[in-house]
Amino acid sequence: MAVKTELDPAVAARLKRTPDGLVAAIVQEHGTRDVLMLAWMDDEALHRTLTTGRATYWSRSRQEYWVKGATSGHHQHVRGVALDCDGDALLITVDQTGAACHTGEHTCFFDDLPLASNGEGEQS
Protein backbone atom coordinates (compact mmCIF):
# COMPACT_ATOMS: atom_id res chain seq x y z
CA MET A 1 0.00 0.00 0.00
CA ALA A 2 2.99 2.22 -0.43
CA VAL A 3 1.97 2.71 -4.05
CA LYS A 4 1.56 6.33 -4.99
CA THR A 5 -1.92 6.74 -6.34
CA GLU A 6 -3.56 9.09 -8.82
CA LEU A 7 -7.00 8.61 -7.31
CA ASP A 8 -9.00 11.83 -7.68
CA PRO A 9 -8.23 13.78 -4.47
CA ALA A 10 -11.92 14.76 -4.22
CA VAL A 11 -12.80 11.07 -3.99
CA ALA A 12 -9.86 10.24 -1.73
CA ALA A 13 -10.97 12.93 0.71
CA ARG A 14 -14.29 11.18 1.19
CA LEU A 15 -12.90 7.75 2.08
CA LYS A 16 -12.87 6.58 5.67
CA ARG A 17 -10.27 3.85 5.72
CA THR A 18 -9.46 1.06 8.15
CA PRO A 19 -6.19 1.43 10.07
CA ASP A 20 -4.51 -0.47 7.22
CA GLY A 21 -5.86 1.92 4.62
CA LEU A 22 -8.73 -0.08 3.17
CA VAL A 23 -12.42 0.28 2.41
CA ALA A 24 -14.78 -2.66 2.04
CA ALA A 25 -16.02 -3.35 -1.49
CA ILE A 26 -19.31 -5.18 -1.88
CA VAL A 27 -19.66 -6.69 -5.33
CA GLN A 28 -23.11 -7.06 -6.87
CA GLU A 29 -23.96 -8.57 -10.25
CA HIS A 30 -25.75 -6.16 -12.55
CA GLY A 31 -28.12 -8.58 -14.24
CA THR A 32 -29.18 -10.86 -11.40
CA ARG A 33 -28.56 -8.37 -8.57
CA ASP A 34 -26.91 -11.22 -6.65
CA VAL A 35 -24.36 -10.13 -4.07
CA LEU A 36 -21.27 -11.98 -5.25
CA MET A 37 -18.45 -11.29 -2.80
CA LEU A 38 -16.82 -8.88 -0.39
CA ALA A 39 -13.33 -7.65 -1.11
CA TRP A 40 -11.11 -4.73 -0.07
CA MET A 41 -9.68 -1.74 -1.85
CA ASP A 42 -7.07 0.83 -1.03
CA ASP A 43 -6.96 4.14 -2.89
CA GLU A 44 -4.93 2.73 -5.76
CA ALA A 45 -7.20 -0.31 -6.22
CA LEU A 46 -10.16 2.06 -6.39
CA HIS A 47 -8.31 4.27 -8.87
CA ARG A 48 -7.53 1.28 -11.10
CA THR A 49 -11.13 0.04 -10.85
CA LEU A 50 -12.55 3.43 -11.82
CA THR A 51 -10.14 4.02 -14.67
CA THR A 52 -9.74 0.56 -16.24
CA GLY A 53 -13.26 -0.78 -15.78
CA ARG A 54 -11.79 -3.97 -14.33
CA ALA A 55 -12.51 -4.72 -10.69
CA THR A 56 -9.20 -4.55 -8.85
CA TYR A 57 -8.80 -5.32 -5.16
CA TRP A 58 -6.15 -5.37 -2.46
CA SER A 59 -5.48 -8.86 -1.19
CA ARG A 60 -4.97 -8.71 2.57
CA SER A 61 -3.57 -12.24 2.66
CA ARG A 62 -1.14 -11.84 -0.22
CA GLN A 63 -0.51 -8.10 0.30
CA GLU A 64 -0.80 -7.34 -3.38
CA TYR A 65 -3.17 -5.95 -5.98
CA TRP A 66 -5.48 -8.44 -7.54
CA VAL A 67 -7.35 -7.98 -10.80
CA LYS A 68 -10.35 -10.24 -10.52
CA GLY A 69 -10.14 -12.83 -13.29
CA ALA A 70 -6.45 -12.33 -14.05
CA THR A 71 -5.73 -15.97 -13.23
CA SER A 72 -9.22 -17.53 -13.28
CA GLY A 73 -10.57 -15.74 -16.34
CA HIS A 74 -13.59 -14.84 -14.24
CA HIS A 75 -13.43 -11.11 -14.92
CA GLN A 76 -15.63 -8.44 -13.46
CA HIS A 77 -16.45 -5.61 -15.85
CA VAL A 78 -17.42 -2.61 -13.77
CA ARG A 79 -20.79 -0.98 -14.44
CA GLY A 80 -20.81 1.38 -11.48
CA VAL A 81 -19.17 2.27 -8.18
CA ALA A 82 -21.04 3.92 -5.32
CA LEU A 83 -19.66 5.13 -2.01
CA ASP A 84 -21.76 4.79 1.11
CA CYS A 85 -22.92 7.63 3.35
CA ASP A 86 -20.02 7.42 5.77
CA GLY A 87 -17.30 6.68 3.23
CA ASP A 88 -16.14 3.31 4.48
CA ALA A 89 -17.81 0.99 2.00
CA LEU A 90 -18.15 0.76 -1.78
CA LEU A 91 -20.77 -0.99 -3.86
CA ILE A 92 -19.26 -2.25 -7.11
CA THR A 93 -21.79 -3.25 -9.77
CA VAL A 94 -20.33 -5.67 -12.29
CA ASP A 95 -20.95 -7.95 -15.20
CA GLN A 96 -19.45 -11.19 -13.94
CA THR A 97 -17.82 -13.67 -16.30
CA GLY A 98 -18.13 -17.20 -14.92
CA ALA A 99 -18.18 -17.88 -11.20
CA ALA A 100 -17.34 -15.10 -8.75
CA CYS A 101 -16.26 -17.50 -6.01
CA HIS A 102 -12.97 -19.37 -6.06
CA THR A 103 -14.93 -22.51 -5.08
CA GLY A 104 -16.72 -22.43 -8.42
CA GLU A 105 -20.01 -21.22 -6.92
CA HIS A 106 -21.69 -18.27 -8.59
CA THR A 107 -21.53 -16.23 -5.39
CA CYS A 108 -19.40 -16.55 -2.26
CA PHE A 109 -22.54 -16.41 -0.09
CA PHE A 110 -23.81 -19.97 -0.58
CA ASP A 111 -23.74 -21.12 3.04
CA ASP A 112 -27.08 -20.37 4.72
CA LEU A 113 -27.04 -20.22 8.51
CA PRO A 114 -30.01 -21.55 10.48
CA LEU A 115 -32.52 -18.93 11.59
CA ALA A 116 -34.66 -19.54 14.66
CA SER A 117 -38.37 -19.14 14.03
CA ASN A 118 -38.60 -15.41 14.32
CA GLY A 119 -42.01 -14.88 15.81
CA GLU A 120 -40.55 -12.23 18.10
CA GLY A 121 -39.41 -10.23 15.12
CA GLU A 122 -42.93 -9.87 13.75
CA GLN A 123 -44.45 -7.88 16.60
CA SER A 124 -43.74 -4.35 15.46
Added chain:
Amino acid sequence: MAVKTELDPAVAARLKRTPDGLVAAIVQEHGTRDVLMLAWMDDEALHRTLTTGRATYWSRSRQEYWVKGATSGHHQHVRGVALDCDGDALLITVDQTGAACHTGEHTCFFDDLPLASNGEGEQS
Protein backbone atom coordinates in the same frame (compact mmCIF):
# COMPACT_ATOMS: atom_id res chain seq x y z
CA MET B 1 -17.44 -7.44 22.98
CA ALA B 2 -16.80 -9.08 26.32
CA VAL B 3 -20.39 -10.33 26.26
CA LYS B 4 -20.61 -14.09 26.68
CA THR B 5 -22.45 -15.44 23.70
CA GLU B 6 -24.62 -18.46 23.05
CA LEU B 7 -23.89 -18.48 19.34
CA ASP B 8 -23.93 -22.05 18.05
CA PRO B 9 -20.31 -23.23 18.41
CA ALA B 10 -20.53 -24.88 15.00
CA VAL B 11 -21.24 -21.47 13.47
CA ALA B 12 -18.70 -19.66 15.64
CA ALA B 13 -16.00 -22.09 14.51
CA ARG B 14 -16.52 -21.01 10.91
CA LEU B 15 -16.12 -17.26 11.47
CA LYS B 16 -12.90 -15.53 10.52
CA ARG B 17 -12.95 -12.33 12.56
CA THR B 18 -11.05 -9.06 12.32
CA PRO B 19 -8.55 -8.41 15.12
CA ASP B 20 -11.39 -6.72 17.02
CA GLY B 21 -13.63 -9.74 16.71
CA LEU B 22 -15.95 -8.66 13.91
CA VAL B 23 -17.27 -9.90 10.61
CA ALA B 24 -18.68 -7.62 7.92
CA ALA B 25 -22.44 -7.82 7.39
CA ILE B 26 -23.78 -6.82 3.97
CA VAL B 27 -27.49 -6.02 4.16
CA GLN B 28 -29.67 -6.66 1.10
CA GLU B 29 -33.38 -5.95 0.78
CA HIS B 30 -35.42 -9.04 -0.03
CA GLY B 31 -37.99 -7.47 -2.35
CA THR B 32 -35.91 -5.03 -4.38
CA ARG B 33 -32.55 -6.81 -3.97
CA ASP B 34 -31.02 -3.40 -3.30
CA VAL B 35 -27.85 -3.49 -1.22
CA LEU B 36 -28.80 -1.25 1.69
CA MET B 37 -25.78 -0.92 3.96
CA LEU B 38 -22.67 -2.48 5.42
CA ALA B 39 -22.49 -3.07 9.15
CA TRP B 40 -20.48 -5.22 11.54
CA MET B 41 -21.30 -8.14 13.81
CA ASP B 42 -19.50 -9.91 16.59
CA ASP B 43 -20.58 -13.40 17.66
CA GLU B 44 -23.27 -12.10 20.00
CA ALA B 45 -24.75 -9.73 17.41
CA LEU B 46 -24.96 -12.65 15.00
CA HIS B 47 -26.54 -14.82 17.70
CA ARG B 48 -29.16 -12.16 18.40
CA THR B 49 -29.83 -11.66 14.69
CA LEU B 50 -30.30 -15.39 14.10
CA THR B 51 -32.52 -15.93 17.16
CA THR B 52 -34.67 -12.78 17.28
CA GLY B 53 -35.14 -12.16 13.57
CA ARG B 54 -34.14 -8.52 14.11
CA ALA B 55 -30.94 -7.34 12.52
CA THR B 56 -28.52 -6.52 15.32
CA TYR B 57 -25.06 -5.07 14.79
CA TRP B 58 -22.00 -4.02 16.73
CA SER B 59 -21.39 -0.28 16.51
CA ARG B 60 -17.65 0.33 16.19
CA SER B 61 -18.06 4.04 16.92
CA ARG B 62 -20.31 3.66 19.95
CA GLN B 63 -18.89 0.28 21.05
CA GLU B 64 -22.33 -1.14 21.73
CA TYR B 65 -24.96 -3.41 20.27
CA TRP B 66 -27.40 -1.74 17.97
CA VAL B 67 -30.78 -3.15 16.96
CA LYS B 68 -31.53 -1.55 13.61
CA GLY B 69 -34.68 0.54 13.99
CA ALA B 70 -34.65 0.68 17.80
CA THR B 71 -34.49 4.47 17.70
CA SER B 72 -35.49 5.24 14.09
CA GLY B 73 -38.33 2.74 13.76
CA HIS B 74 -36.63 1.57 10.55
CA HIS B 75 -36.49 -2.08 11.48
CA GLN B 76 -34.92 -4.88 9.52
CA HIS B 77 -36.77 -8.18 9.71
CA VAL B 78 -34.35 -10.92 8.84
CA ARG B 79 -35.25 -13.31 6.02
CA GLY B 80 -31.92 -15.07 5.75
CA VAL B 81 -28.28 -15.04 6.77
CA ALA B 82 -25.52 -16.53 4.62
CA LEU B 83 -21.82 -16.85 5.43
CA ASP B 84 -19.28 -16.44 2.66
CA CYS B 85 -16.75 -19.02 1.53
CA ASP B 86 -13.94 -17.78 3.75
CA GLY B 87 -16.03 -16.96 6.82
CA ASP B 88 -15.32 -13.25 7.09
CA ALA B 89 -18.52 -11.78 5.64
CA LEU B 90 -22.24 -12.29 6.10
CA LEU B 91 -25.08 -11.51 3.73
CA ILE B 92 -28.19 -10.52 5.68
CA THR B 93 -31.41 -10.54 3.66
CA VAL B 94 -34.08 -8.35 5.21
CA ASP B 95 -37.46 -6.77 4.87
CA GLN B 96 -36.64 -3.10 5.47
CA THR B 97 -39.13 -0.78 7.14
CA GLY B 98 -38.61 2.80 5.94
CA ALA B 99 -35.18 4.07 4.97
CA ALA B 100 -32.11 1.97 5.68
CA CYS B 101 -29.78 4.98 5.72
CA HIS B 102 -29.63 7.46 8.58
CA THR B 103 -29.68 10.25 5.94
CA GLY B 104 -33.21 9.24 4.97
CA GLU B 105 -32.12 7.64 1.71
CA HIS B 106 -33.40 4.15 0.96
CA THR B 107 -29.87 2.76 0.75
CA CYS B 108 -26.55 4.06 2.05
CA PHE B 109 -25.00 3.64 -1.43
CA PHE B 110 -26.44 6.71 -3.13
CA ASP B 111 -23.20 8.43 -4.05
CA ASP B 112 -22.03 7.31 -7.51
CA LEU B 113 -18.35 7.80 -8.27
CA PRO B 114 -17.27 8.79 -11.79
CA LEU B 115 -16.12 5.95 -14.00
CA ALA B 116 -13.70 6.59 -16.83
CA SER B 117 -14.89 5.30 -20.18
CA ASN B 118 -13.88 1.69 -19.82
CA GLY B 119 -12.97 0.68 -23.32
CA GLU B 120 -9.96 -1.16 -21.96
CA GLY B 121 -12.19 -3.32 -19.83
CA GLU B 122 -14.13 -4.61 -22.82
CA GLN B 123 -11.27 -6.36 -24.57
CA SER B 124 -11.55 -9.83 -23.04
